[in-house]
Amino acid sequence: MPAGTHHRHEDFPWTIVVVDHPPRGDSAAFRRSRKLMNKLAATTPGWVYGPPPYQDHHGGGIWVKDGEGWMCLQLPLGIEWSAQFCADPVKVDALRRYAARVVAAFPGTLEGYEALGYRDGRRLLETPITDAKGVAEWTDSIFNASVPMPSGPHTGVLPKGAGYHHYPKPIVDIDHFRHDSFNLFVTDREGLAAVVVPMSEPGADDGRVRLLGVHPRSVYAERLETRRVRRGRAGPGEEPAGPVLDPDDPLARAAFERQG
Numbered sequence: 001m002p003a004g005t006h007h008r009h010e011d012f013p014w015t016i017v018v019v020d021h022p023p024r025g026d027s028a029a030f031r032r033s034r035k036l037m038n039k040l041a042a043t044t045p046g047w048v049y050g051p052p053p054y055q056d057h058h059g060g061g062i063w064v065k066d067g068e069g070w071m072c073l074q075l076p077l078g079i080e081w082s083a084q085f086c087a088d089p090v091k092v093d094a095l096r097r098y099a100a101r102v103v104a105a106f107p108g109t110l111e112g113y114e115a116l117g118y119r120d121g122r123r124l125l126e127t128p129i130t131d132a133k134g135v136a137e138w139t140d141s142i143f144n145a146s147v148p149m150p151s152g153p154h155t156g157v158l159p160k161g162a163g164y165h166h167y168p169k170p171i172v173d174i175d176h177f178r179h180d181s182f183n184l185f186v187t188d189r190e191g192l193a194a195v196v197v198p199m200s201e202p203g204a205d206d207g208r209v210r211l212l213g214v215h216p217r218s219v220y221a222e223r224l225e226t227r228r229v230r231r232g233r234a235g236p237g238e239e240p241a242g243p244v245l246d247p248d249d250p251l252a253r254a255a256f257e258r259q260g
Contacts, residue, residue: 033140034145035118037063037147038054056146057078058139060147061143061147064103078144078147079138084132095144120141121142159185162185181202188220193218194211196212207246209245
């Protein structure tokens, strides 16, 4: 392995070589941001990602205060900690200016931060970002490291949790707006993940499911691929390519287990 690199991998079959960066540590700025984030999250009943304890996701969140209290919005971009080392200060400064406009629309925000003990906000919004030090401060600030997430949505692997560090955002989002009574993400007998959807509306007494995706090593992978090749890509209004599984199939039973 070349000097100055390290390997990253997970349970799914991929391995990449990453150029070494400075060792990570919790900066004082990050500790202040995390403390404020937890205070703000505590004021938000029914937080969409679930209950604490929270990890502090570098997701580009921005907390603002209106007449009803605190709410978390999201900037167009979030900067993961290790991504700061390729960040262009000019582009990060554009995020700063964007955030300043959002905060200006909610006049109680900065005073609210300060009342909770966070003194960095006003200075960060008013200071142009021109170098790596400025990028680092922004990366660990309440305007970037600010999205409270339990470990599942942050770093989890399906079916136990869809984490932003493993899946595209649209996949992570599904797990937070789907019906709680149906398990969209299930596992086969070997513990490999699969994605299924019900064939009928809730209450229709139909225990069948359609298989939409599965781990490539699963015994179901061949059935999914055979069906896909036979039908090709479904057009508008056509039945999708995934095979239908009977109610007594283990994946179908796992999907409906919350309904008793």
